[in-house]
Amino acid sequence: MNIKIRKSIKQDSKEVIRLIKELADFEKLDPPDSKAIRNLIKDMYSKNSPVKVIVAETDGRLIGYAFYFYTYSTFLAKKTLYLEDVYVSSDYRKSGVGKMFFKELMKAAKKSKCGRMEWHVLDWNVNAIRFYKNLAAEELKEWKYFRMSL
């Protein structure tokens, strides 16, 4: 399989939205509604957008995406690459696509002089958790995660 990771372009939007909906379905979370989809496309592909999207492509078809942006650590005084979503379609899992995404993300993080990469994963997603532990990522068990909806 010839799989390529590349920056996403506006022409990908329909395919990226399809993958985002697949991820929402997999995570049993509400997918973006039609208004959110319009906004998402606008935000992803706007010039100087703070949100970055890369995609995995094979045979002209998109089979995965990663969505990230930069946050910041005050104690390190360095940027952090925060991985909001990483997703590979079920038929293409265990083909090394996840590793290819992480390689690309680490390259971007180093280029941007980040001190860390961070992300969250659902506790029942044991395959993903095993994958992350194999990458020598550390689980930050002592931190609780809070949200306030506005």
Place this chain on the structure above:
Amino acid sequence: MNIKIRKSIKQDSKEVIRLIKELADFEKLDPPDSKAIRNLIKDMYSKNSPVKVIVAETDGRLIGYAFYFYTYSTFLAKKTLYLEDVYVSSDYRKSGVGKMFFKELMKAAKKSKCGRMEWHVLDWNVNAIRFYKNLAAEELKEWKYFRMSL
């Protein structure tokens, strides 16, 4: 006590660094080293900095700070205000300063059309956790937090 929350300016840097070190000490984490402090000051007060700092002032003295930036939710297609640090000096706790910070942060989040505010807290920091629960913030227990150092 006349406490005012305001945007931080470069002239605050020494005081803000003092508070950041107080927070690191309180959290039992490594404070920024001297190189990190120089970078932090540069990043905090640079034009168009993505990192925002607000401070609490009383009698010309800084008694707390909050450090935040904007992240993004793909499923909402909206920005999130992410609170990296919020700190009030021990002598001034239980004086409503935390609430004043959250009021200001919520104002900023709404102005920037955020869908959410998010942050992390150390699991032993029961006073902070109680405070957040009183604000009707929700703990996201099903998400595990991962980090990779670069």
